Amino acid sequence: MNLEALNERFGITDQLEFVEGKGGLTIAVIKNKYASAVVSLYAGQVLSYRPANTSADLMFLSEQAYYQTGKAIKGGVPVCWPWFGPDPKDKGRPAHGFARTSEWDVIETGATSDGATRLVLELKLNDSTRALWDGEIEARLDIEVGKSLKLKLSTINHGKETIALSQALHTYFNVGDIAKTSVNGLEDKTYIDKVDDSKEKTQSGEVTINSEVDRIYTNVNNRLVINDVELSRKIHIESEGSHSAVVWNPWKKIAAGMADLGDEDYKRMLCVETTNAGPDVVSVAPGGRYSMSAEYSITAT
Ligand code: TA6
Numbered sequence: 502m503n504l505e506a507l508n509e510r511f512g513i514t515d516q517l518e519f520v521e522g523k524g525g526l527t528i529a530v531i532k533n534k535y536a537s538a539v540v541s542l543y544a545g546q547v548l549s550y551r552p553a554n555t556s557a558d559l560m561f562l563s564e565q566a567y568y569q570t571g572k573a574i575k576g577g578v579p580v581c582w583p584w585f586g587p588d589p590k591d592k593g594r595p596a597h598g599f600a601r602t603s604e605w606d607v608i609e610t611g612a613t614s615d616g617a618t619r620l621v622l623e624l625k626l627n628d629s630t631r632a633l634w635d636g637e638i639e640a641r642l643d644i645e646v647g648k649s650l651k652l653k654l655s656t657i658n659h660g661k662e663t664i665a666l667s668q669a670l671h672t673y674f675n676v677g678d679i680a681k682t683s684v685n686g687l688e689d690k691t692y693i694d695k696v697d698d699s700k701e702k703t704q705s706g707e708v709t710i711n712s713e714v715d716r717i718y719t720n721v722n723n724r725l726v727i728n729d730v731e732l733s734r735k736i737h738i739e740s741e742g743s744h745s746a747v748v749w750n751p752w753k754k755i756a757a758g759m760a761d762l763g764d765e766d767y768k769r770m771l772c773v774e775t776t777n778a779g780p781d782v783v784s785v786a787p788g789g790r791y792s793m794s795a796e797y798s799i800t801a802t
Pocket residue numbers: 573586596597671695715747749772774
């Protein structure tokens with residue numbers, strides 16, 4: 502659907518407009534009394550969320566990000582679906598699935614009674630993604646921009662076989678200084694340490710980052726908090742349908758090797774991901790539906 506048709510059918514006066522973004526990608530620009538946000542239809546990816554009373558975005562978005570079909574956008578909330586991490590079947594399919602490199606459709610928009618803005622996106626298989634997935638599945642992403650940012654990723658299995666699903670809302674949070682940032686809620690949890698041979702370890706105290714971190718925490722609580730001392734704020738993450746969480750920061754060397762990330766960007770970003778990852782794989786029966794959601798809010802400290 503072209504921009505004119507999108508705006509005519511789904512635009513909301515003074516709240517939601519579809520415009521051409523970087524690389525010619527279509528983006529939804531949302532603004533209401535609570536917050537502003539930007540969502541790319543390519544990748545179904547939230548790129549920005551900024552509450553009305555704050556100067557710093559909730560999201561980190563790399564200035565060197567690609568806005569190009571076939572490439573993932575580095576920052577915001579990439580949707581890893583219908584698998585997280587390397588190809589679970591080892592067939593050479595792309596890491597983190599194909600949702601983050603696919604064009605999503607808008608199926609619904611609206612304003613809630615309290616003035617938040619809703620945008621619902623859908624991803625159906627097409628000829629190229631059918632080559633990557635046996636069976637019939639579809640994804641739906643419900644986005645609500647209000648006092649908080651609410652995201653619900655649903656999977657519908659239209660096929661005849663039960664599917665194994667892993668997934669992530671691979672959120673890049675904007676932090677003031679990684680050296681003054683910590684995560685609460687993962688204390689005493691077991692994690693798979695991907696930078697140490699996937700050894701199983703136990704988290705002692707809050708999570709702090711002073712080297713490369715790539716961990717899958719298992720059996721997690723549904724409330725996590727990022728403490729950002731530099732920006733004097735706490736980011737609250739409340740999840741449902743997820744029993745694992747990934748914490749990732751590439752640190753210096755890996756960041757320097759990534760063409761779509763600035764050399765110093767690792768100091769300003771932290772991924773705390775709501776996931777079904779590692780042993781937390783979900784089964785979706787034929788005709789079934791599974792939803793995983795995350796709600797992000799900010800409080801000042
Ligand atoms: O979620 C953590 C992770 O799987 C890391 O292992 C790292 O590869 C990261 O995602 C980013 O992946 P990307 O393919 O977007 O560069």
